[in-house]
Structure formats: C-alpha cells, structure tokens
Amino acid sequence: MTLSGWTLVQTHLLDPLLNLVYPPVCVGCGRVGALLCDGCRASLERNAPILDEQPLPPIASVTAIGAFAGILQQAVHALKYEGMTDLAEPLGSLLAARLSAAALPPSLIVPVPLHASRLAQRGYNQSALLGRVLSTALAWPFDPALLLRQRATASQVGLNYQGRQENVRDAFMVTDSSVVEGRDILLVDDVYTTGATLHECALKLEERGARTIRAAVVGRAGSTGMS
Numbered sequence: 001m002t003l004s005g006w007t008l009v010q011t012h013l014l015d016p017l018l019n020l021v022y023p024p025v026c027v028g029c030g031r032v033g034a035l036l037c038d039g040c041r042a043s044l045e046r047n048a049p050i051l052d053e054q055p056l057p058p059i060a061s062v063t064a065i066g067a068f069a070g071i072l073q074q075a076v077h078a079l080k081y082e083g084m085t086d087l088a089e090p091l092g093s094l095l096a097a098r099l100s101a102a103a104l105p106p107s108l109i110v111p112v113p114l115h116a117s118r119l120a121q122r123g124y125n126q127s128a129l130l131g132r133v134l135s136t137a138l139a140w141p142f143d144p145a146l147l148l149r150q151r152a153t154a155s156q157v158g159l160n161y162q163g164r165q166e167n168v169r170d171a172f173m174v175t176d177s178s179v180v181e182g183r184d185i186l187l188v189d190d191v192y193t194t195g196a197t198l199h200e201c202a203l204k205l206e207e208r209g210a211r212t213i214r215a216a217v218v219g220r221a222g223s224t225g226m227s
C-alpha cells in the first residue's frame with residue numbers, strides 16, 4: 001500500500017476508533033470531547049474583535065478573532081506545531097464571522113506560504129488550512145499558490161521589527177501577475193506580530209497591481225501597529 005493510501009485508511013477508518021481510545025481534548029480547558037469545546041469557542045466569540053484600519057501600508061486593514069493570548073494562543077500553537085489541523089475549522093469559522101461583521105468587499109484569499117522545506121517538514125501550511133475554511137464560509141475565491149516563498153527564512157521568533165523585516169526581505173514572489181492586477185486581496189496568516197511577513201507579501205502584491213490588500217489573522221499580538 002502506498003503511503004497516501006495508508007494515510008487515507010487512517011483518516012477514514014481509524015479516526016473514529018482512535019477517537020474512542022484517545023478522545024480529543026479541548027486545547028483551551030482540557031475538557032474531553034472536542035479540540036475546542038463549546039465553552040471555549042463561546043469565550044473566543046466574546047473576545048473583543050480586532051479591526052485595525054491603520055496597519056503598515058499597503059495593508060489597508062487587519063482583522064483578527066482577538067488578541068493573541070489565552071485560548072487563542074493555545075489553539076494557534078496546537079494548530080501550527082502539534083499537528084491539530086482540525087482546529088482550522090473552528091478558528092476559520094470564527095475569523096469568517098469577524099470578516100463578515102467588518103463588511104469587507106469579496107476578495108481573493110491568499111495564504112502566506114511556507115517555504116517548500118518547511119512545508120515538507122510540517123506536512124501542511126496552517127495559513128492555507130485557515131484560508132480554505134474562510135473561502136468556503138464566505139464563498140470567496142482561494143488561491144494558495146499565488147504567493148511562493150522562494151527563500152527559506154529563519155524563525156521570526158525573538159527578532160524585533162527591523163530584524164524580522166530583514167529576515168523576510170524578498171522572501172516571497174508572485175507566481176501569476178495576471179491574477180493580481182486590479183484584484184482585492186485578503187492575505188491570511190495565523191498571527192500578526194510585527195506585521196513584517198504580511199507587509200513583505202503585501203509589497204509584492206502591490207508591485208503587481210493589486211487594488212486593495214487586507215489581512216486576516218487568528219490572533220493579533222500586541223496592540224499597536226509596530227508591536
């Protein structure tokens with residue numbers, strides 16, 4: 001059996017069995033039964049929504065479910081580093097609700113890409129998983145291949161804004177300019193920290209003639225544009 005065949009068997013036949021033996025545990029409170037229980041989901045919904053309309057140009061706005069802390073931070077960590085890809089569904093749905101409330105124009109959803117080596121290592125791009133959920137929920141188009149991370153970059157963790165900006169400079173390229181010209185684009189990432197990564201992506205899209213560029217993230221770290 002091929003590896004992908006085996007993965008398919010695992011996904012479709014073994015998951016219900018594994019759920020009986022190892023039921024999912026809520027990343028927020030540890031309650032058994034779901035990766036994000038109803039109580040923790042409701043508490044995320046009650047978080048003060050974030051709509052930052054003065055981030056770094058050319059990004060016109062940043063929408064987030066809430067501040068990157070507590071349950072939201074734990075959920076992003078589990079999605080990104082612990083293989084809990086099923087969390088993309090509740091987090092993406094919550095973010096879609098925030099975007100609907102912000103009444104943004106329908107936009108082309110473009111996730112921040114991972115470099116091929118990182119993608120191979122992790123097996124998935126968490127931002128692409130979120131983007132797909134947004135696309136389904138909002139009925140907006142989705143293009144996970146529009147941006148390419150052409151250069152592997154060091155982790156941004158621990159770097160200040162200038163360090164992060166240097167680290168990601170020219171790391172991204174637009175794969176098809178004809179798709180970008182005149183389009184409203186929504187960049188999707190898991191967290192907005194200094195904004196350096198999203199800013200670098202936005203610069204490339206602006207160069208290729210995007211009409212507007214906005215960003216949607218699960219969590220917003222800090223409270224000012226430069227944090």
Ligand SMILES: [Zn+2]
Pocket residue numbers: 026027028029030031036037038039040041
């Ligand atoms: Zn919970």
